[in-house]
Amino acid sequence: MSDAAHQPASRPKPFAANWGARVGWCLLAVYLVYACAQLGFSAERFSAGVEHGQRFLARMFPPNFGRWQLIASGIAESLQIAVIATFAGILLSLPVGLMAARNLMPAWVSWPTRGFIALCRSFHPIIVAILFVKAIGFGALAGVMALIVASIGFISKLFAEAIEEISAKQVESVRATGAGFLSVLIMGVQPQVLPRFIGFATYQLDSNLRNSTMVGIVGGGGIGASLFTAYQRFDFDVVLAILIVIVSLIMIAEILSGWARKVFQ
Amino acid sequence: MQTIEGPARGAADDPRALVLRGLTKEYRKGFPVLNGIDLVLPGSGLTAIIGPSGTGKSTLIRCINRLVQPTSGEILFRGQDLARLSGRALRNARRRIGMVFQEYNLVERLTVMENLLCGRLGYVPAWRAWLRKFPPEDIERAFDLLDAVGLPGFATRRADALSGGQRQRVGIARAIMQEPEIILADEPTSSLDPKTSVEIMEILGKFAAERGIPVIVNIHNVELARRFASRVVGMSGGLVVYDGSPQQLTDAHLKQIYGGENWME
Secondary structure, eight states: OOOHHOOTTTTOOOSSHHHHHHHHHHHHHHHHHHHHTTTTTTTHHHHHHHHHHHHHHHOOOSSTTTTTHHHHHHHHHHHHHHHHHHHHHOOOOHHHHHHHOTTTTTOOOOHHHHHHHHHHHHHHHHHHHHHHHHHHHHSHHHHHHHHHHHHHHHHHHHHHHHHSOOOHHHHHHHHHHTHHHHIIIIIIHHHHHHHHHHHHHHHHHHHHHHHHHHGGGGGGSSHHHHHHHHTTTOOOHHHHHHHHHHHHHHHHHHHHHHHHHHHHH | OOOOOOOOOHHHHHHHEEEEEEEEEEEEETTTEEEEEEEEEEESSEEEEEEOOTTTTHHHHHHHHHHHOOEEEEEEEETTGGGGGOHHHHHHHHHHHHOOOOOOOOOOOSBBHHHHHHHTTTOOOOHHHHHHHOHHHHHHHHHHHHHHHHTOOOOTGGGGSSHHHHHHHHHHHHHHTTTTSSSEEEEETSSSSSHHHHHHHHHHHHHHHHTTTTTEESSSSSHHHHHSSSSEEETTEEEEEEEEETOOHHHHHHHHOOSGGGGGG
């Protein structure tokens, strides 16, 4: 009470109450409770799930590398899918990203390109893979095509944003020498965006490696098919062996991409 | 009020002179930054344009090489109206106009040599720039220019590793690489310390004299303008209010250009 007396009456509240935010948080909490109830989550269901999970984990050990040849050929195919899709995807993303950059392109080029990129990104790679499997048949080609679409959707947008963030002054000075558009790109734009492009490309390779192990589940080639078969046959020890190989592959890729980023700083 | 006096008169007959007629630039309609500039800039020597910030000095210089698009008026240089050019003709005109920037505008991630060779981009096809297959005589000239601006041994240093004064030397060398018929310098010393400022002005003046080409310098420092310019143009409110020799530039003129007088004491 005495504290309040010290406050001059005329001062406004220093931290205004945000009623909109409070209502928002309350609504979110109510919805979470409602959604959990609707989906039948309960403590009993959870404990049953944990018990089931323990049995599942127990059957995974020890991992079974007995069919290593199958795993090796599947992983090799996944790797090929990932590398080809990343390479082609980046190659296609370079012009697409450039065309989407609003600081270098007129609006009638950049907006349709942005629409195309959004279209590429609107579906999960697995859905795109299903489309390609239906369209061009089972096998690695469908997987590669799906991941190319995913790559375009993701890195063209990042490329475009990187290009939009470059220093206009450096571009202006190159343009002032009478350089043509291509020369401005080569000497004024590319040096500014190269390190970020390399970074995005390695992220995309990483992402494609993970996705390439998945497209096989829907018939797009690679280790995913073996993984899915092992699940369905309840060969959980084989599943674990495949998972270990996938994790190692991703970790090796991580090390390599870190190294690549360092080289191009 | 426009006072065209002294050296301006005879300069109009010089075929190397730069003639501005009724040059107007409005960024927003009805708010001219340049309000019908009539100016004859001599075909040699250093012309300093002085005036308060925001009075259109940079706009004036940028209109000449068309980094800014003039709203109306003529820019006559060596038998061409630069204001009317577009496409290849504009690029060919730009490569004869060297430009030096306040913040140097070097491509930061390129080496000093690559930045110098940017000055040749108007002459060299893009694929040569991409593969860095510049003509050997250009590279030879670049080395000579590096010596001339006092940066021998800097060819392979990256631009972002240089100090301000070093960067501006590279900026000037890049402009000279274009073999320009005129040099525009937009506040070339504003980001530099007093000693370096003098050195930069000396280099600019030396190159201009050696090549017999005019230099137009926007400059805030009236003392530097008096010391190095053979001609001073004072601008205020988008108009030319003084055009004459530096010796004739009186405090009354400065008062008219900058307004007020307390700052002069």
